Amino acid sequence: MEATLLPEINRRVLAGEPLKRILQFICEQSVEIFDAGFVWIGQKERDGRIRMLGAAGSAGHYRDELERIGIRWDDDALAAGPGGQAIRTGRTVHTAVLDPDFEPWREQALAAGLHSVISVPITVGDRVLGCFSLYFRHGQDLIGSKTMLRIEQIGERICLAVERMLDRQRIHALSAALEKADDAVFITDPSGTIQWANEALAIQSGYALEELIGQSPNILKSGKHDRPYYDRLWQTVLKGEMWIDETIERNVRGENYIVRQTITPILDEAGEIACFVAIHHDITERKQTEEKIRRLAHYDSLTGIPNRALFYDRLHQAISLGERHHRRFALLYLDLDGFKPVNDLYGHRCGDAVLRISAGRIAGQVRSSDTVARLGGDEFAILLHDVTEEHAAHRIAENVIEAVSAPMNAEGQQIEIAVSIGIAFFPHSGRDADALIHEADRAMYEAKRAGKKTIRTAAFQNR
Missing domain, CATH: 3.30.450.20 (PAS domain)
Structure with a gap:
């Protein structure tokens, strides 16, 4: 279900489906994907309120309680919740129902069996227009970084759907003027x-x-x-x-x-x-917007390089060509060393800048025929076509480490990070995409355990 959600959102947006129907669909699907007790999407109103545009979940009666008590984003006491914080700060908020700021809604949430909340801001350009909130029946410590990333990816699609709606409204206004x-x-x-x-x-x-x-x-x-x-x-x-x-x-x-x-x-x-x-x-303008949506489906919005979906598509193509023409290729799995402290010390804007710079540096070390992709978070992958020798892939990996490890200026901060790399080869490390990714990922974690700026190669399998 999760694998088809993002493409389905894109399809509905391109088809011009009403925004409220798209948002309700996202809420319903998110409940299933993340086993959430309650999910809602709200719009920031000028008077300080947050108005729900869609909601779903077995704890649906909690919606009535939220609307009765009120949810706000301004400086009111009812704006201290995760939704209000996400809108005010423009950042994802992850909190527990027992948090002091959650006091106005705590009794009703606990009665509904809800214990933790994630709220993602919905932004278009520099404007925060609302929030995407998920309530869970377990504590916040059980929600890992990968789940957070998946939720934020859905949040990005919501932002795009809202942007598309605004674009359609502008185009409609322009069309009406032209018709006159x-x-x-x-x-x-x-x-x-x-x-x-x-x-x-x-x-x-x-x-x-x-x-x-x-x-x-x-x-x-x-x-x-x-x-x-x-x-x-x-x-x-x-x-x-x-x-x-x-x-x-x-x-x-x-x-x-x-x-x-x-x-x-x-x-x-x-x-x-x-x-x-x-x-x-x-x-x-409509054509440009449609092209933007098509590009977002295959390219990472932050770095501009291919995303996980496009990487897997090209990996499957490479495997098919490799099987047909007996070609060998290498898959490099990369994880940045020391990236989390950058976010913690200097904030996400600095962290985003580091990711963009790192992506550019990685891409600068390979041929235009190869593929560099961001798989999510601070993980990247490289697909090296027609690499027949292990030492050739190792040399490229060394160049990547050297490039990424060089000092960089990110949002005015002098940053130094490193990268660990795992290498897998087709067909010796695996003959399908999942096997190759798994072997390269395992080799990368061996590299991380060995220390920063380290490369490890997956063991060849008898296949």
Whole structure:
């Protein structure tokens, strides 16, 4: 269930499903995945309240108690809870029901069998818009870092869903404004010469109206479509049929933009084409948002390198090619040494900067054909294609250690960390993805036990 949740959230967001329905789905799935007693997602209101947009769990009656008592994010006493703290600080809050700050809701929570809470802020850009809160029937000491990471990953998808909704609202507002101005509209004669255009086209293209009149629409050509594309367009409209398609145009500044183009032939009384009416609806922002969502599904939002999903996809491809063509490759599993104290001493912003710098340094030590991915937290992996010798993979690992261990400036702090690396080889360490990851991970932990800046190679198996 967990493996399909994030892609399903992305699918629902791309499909334009209402936000409240997506948030309710996330709450219901999170209850199952994390065995939570109660899960809710709330929106920060201007008057200081937190309004629930979705909730689920066997302790669902606790929702009525929360709403009766109240939940806030401002400086009120009812803002001291995990949700209010997460919104005020912009950080994940992990607390126990017995914590003094939880006093206003403690009796009701204990009556519902709830003992600990995690609340993740929902942010878009620099703004905190709400929180994602999970209540558990066990104490906070039973919730490990991996569970926290998984919860925060779902929190990231909630942020993206909210951002997508806001983008859709902006696009809708823009669309409504354009409809009042008839979008960008121009009329050509049967030969395609522009006879009339509205102000929206001038704004969209950057050309003055007097520059557009008498010109061919070719003035907007971006060069992104081939000759057959325009042949199909003309064949369609010359038959008297409407043409609707997405077209990449270019404005006067040389910048490309994307429109949903509708061209309608207008016939005279004799049934001959008298003119063409073209409507250009700008969909550039929507396309960029969709691309952002697609990229987020495969790339780590913090470092910009491939994420776990894309890494596993490429690992499976490498195994298939290796089996088919008898190719050997190496998998390196990396864990940063000394990263946790950075977060503890200097905060998560500094820690995030260290992760970004480290990712760049690791990627700088491999070929563009290889894959460097962030698997989560401070764990990374490298897929080295066509590495036939153990010493070659070992040399790259040494280069990575040297690069990562160099002093770095993160958020104004001079930081020095290290990295431990485990190496596994296909097919000698394993013939499937899970086996290779397991062997490389085990070798990495052997390296960590041996000390910082250490490399260990997984034992070859008789397979």
